[in-house]
Amino acid sequence: MSPNPYLLAADNPQALVELLKENPSLASGQDEHGYSLVHAAASYNHLDLLRSLIRDYKVPVDIKDEDGETALFVVETVDAARVLVEELGLDTKIKNDEEQTAREKFEAEAEYPEVIEYLAGLEGEAVATTVNGAEALTESLPPIPQGLNVTLGTMNEAEAGEQQADPEFRRRIEELAAREDFQTAEGQAALRQLVQEAIGGEELTEERSVRPRQD
Structure with missing residues (x-):
């Protein structure tokens, strides 16, 4: 039985890298809810894997799930947000199906204040x-x-x-x-x-x- 790439993205990113070398088409796959390996890598803060998915396997950095949410909506650290936005060029102004940006969603759910502060700083760019x-x-x-x-x-x-x-x-x-x-x-x-x-x-x-x- 083939390993679940989404579980590997969460728990064993190096094993996923090896799997992708054997089957590159897995990189852009999404589950039944639109959840992608980009979402998983960002959520679990596997930054090298995140960079590789976008740069090496050409997965769109703005890939969305069934709720219209990019990987920025699932980050839990400023480092992951910074890689997505500053290195990989993800637009912070993208809104989900509820017309919320990632920052607005975090604020509504009272989650990840450091990420909120980082995104707010970007939106009011100096x-x-x-x-x-x-x-x-x-x-x-x-x-x-x-x-x-x-x-x-x-x-x-x-x-x-x-x-x-x-x-x-x-x-x-x-x-x-x-x-x-x-x-x-x-x-x-x-x-x-x-x-x-x-x-x-x-x-x-x-x-x-x-x-x-x-x-």
Whole structure:
């Protein structure tokens, strides 16, 4: 009787590698629920096997099960998620049949907080932004407050020379970027708060319509 490749993917990845050498067509197989060897390798954190399935046997990294879920939906470690996304190019925005991304599913089920944090960081990928003349790596800027009008334009060199970076803001940006938790949810929240303070500063001209909060 032939060994079950899905059990090997979970318990004996090296034996599965040998089996695949004898029968490469097994690499892209799926069981009656659409569960694939890619799902199994990701779920059990067998990263070399995962890489081999995608790179050597050309299994699509976005292969889905019967619920429309890729292997990212079954990872239990940040390492497995990182291999899928950063090395193998899996799109984190893919949604299952319930219109959830992998992060949203983990959040709904209150599982794997470290994986949630990692995926959340990717979805708010850092971009270079200049605020009051100070450059920083930030997540996408917070939404513009209601009633705030923003006008984009250019300035000549003389006008540009008059615009000086706020030393205190630059210092706070540099301190924040140097923090060990800068890429975590907490660090990024602190950065958003700092950017919001800068946007709401006195140097910006804004027209606000202040309305009482409706509780």
